[in-house]
Amino acid sequence: MAIKIMICDDEIDILDVTQMILEDAGFEVIAVSDSLNAEQIFLNEMPDLLLIDLWMPGISGDRIISSLKSNVAHTNIPMIVLSASDTGKQTAMSCGAEDFIPKPYDIDNLLDILNSHLIEKSNSKY
């Protein structure tokens, strides 16, 4: 079974290209553009990793992360912020995200980071 990654970004162009990149790398991808649905979709799909933007209309990425992280069942799921904001790193760290990737990202760098978190997650499982 493929590893499932959920991406949430209101910018359709970025959502699309990130989905293609991740699918090309062999992941199963759930792409969500409406942040207001993100939490519910996350709960339905239970992805292995969440990659999420910060500034989005409706609800911001950091609030979604803190809400999801407040549930103990999700503490093991890596949640990573992908943002063009300069203060993104601080916001990411304070909401409980595992990592921060600045936009524009580098494909190889993006995949390296995601993989290292997925490896860490699978190690901690057993």
Added chain:
Amino acid sequence: MEDFLVNLPDFGNADLRLFAAALHASSNGVVITDHNQPDEPIIYCNNAFENLTGYTKKEIIGHNCRFLQGEDRNQKSRNLLRAAIKDGEHCTVLLRNYKKDGKMLWNELMISPIKNPQGIVTHFIGIQNDVTKRVNAENELVEERELLDEQVRERTHNLEESESYLSAIVETIRESLIVLDSELKILSANENFCSFFRERYQDIIGENLFKIGNGQWDIPELRQLLLNILPHNNPFEGFEMENEFASIGRKMLILNARQMTLKGKYQDRILLAIEDITERKAIEYRKEDFINIASHEMKTPLTSIKGNFQLLEKIAKRNNDTTYLKGFATAGKSIGRLERLIHDLLDVARMQSGKIQFNFEPFSFRKLIEDAVNVLEQSSPEHKISMTGIADITVEGDFGRLEQVMINLLSNAVKYSPVEKGINVHLSMLSGYCKVSVTDSGVGIHKRDHKRIFERFYRADEISERFPGVGVGLYVCSQIIKEHKGTLWVESEEDKGSVFSFTIPLKQNQYGN
């Protein structure tokens, strides 16, 4: 003694003679006039009188004393004398008299009647005292006092003028000013304070600052600051406070306060200046917002471009499709350049509004340089970068920002150096500082541009003509190094390559600004 007696009038009594002898020896002038003869002729004068007036006895005896007044007859005391003589009474006056040589003397004259047993005045005795020195001294004193009074009047006038000058300044100044006493009662307030905070002058004078306007000034932090001023002569400056004022709404204020002293008058007053920066702050916020939005808006399409491009390149390489390899390489470089440019422009905007953040942390200096060299070796593998010198040291600084500087210097070196010639990075330690020099063998920089290339947008056309793609990176670098209390400079000659060097102190607080 003989001579004496000859000159003495005959009083017909030996005891009286003794008295007369004593008079003769007195240092005051003494005259006796005969009241029973017409016009009070002098019948006796002592030696002192001669000395006093410069006249001799033979010029004196038989005359009325008024000859001493010379032409100066218009004196009030003359009337007093006349009246006293007429009424046979005692009197003391001050007169201007003139010596034989014409010199003026102030004569303090005392005359007393001598009466016979029947109470009829027979003689007058006059005692003259030369008080010229005293009167002159007194006059001088009066003059001096008048002069002093004049000066005081002048000073007061000046003071009044400078006070009105000052109050003109105080009233025209755009800041609100109030003067408080040690209990923080308002002693005075300028026009601006009253109009800005919509207070009536007469309502607030004498009131405690924290009581006016429904206690809207009663902010614990401000109270603490104000109460600290007088006991410790501890002024404060730039205290920013945001407060909701009932009459004027939410305002952002900046407060300065200091102790006021006027020698001898007071030393327990506080001058509080209040500046309204609500508008300025709003502009700052808008500017900041703009930078953040611009940053986001530029990075978003770039993220899509870069992602799509890298994905296409990756698939093409996987499929061994070499058709567009050159195109991919060029596009990749351009995307990198655009990314750096956006980054730099945003940095410049932030630096200008003072919004750039620095996170100072200790880190290995060598690692910083090696990381940057690695980045460049990956993006430009054809260039050889050598490292010399040692600096195995921990420094305090913003790793990310300093790495940005190193990458910038190295990419410039790569950009302007022919591939076959290498680039050298040299590390060294100086007293309390570490130094990095990046040497290239590129086109070099003319001396006149050595300073300009670090300036922001300095004749961008001219510079970019000679150094295409240099952008604003060097300006950003110099600002970053400045923030680390170091220096960044270049040594170069045209066609001989360039050496870009920077120094930073090992510890940030050790070499304070």
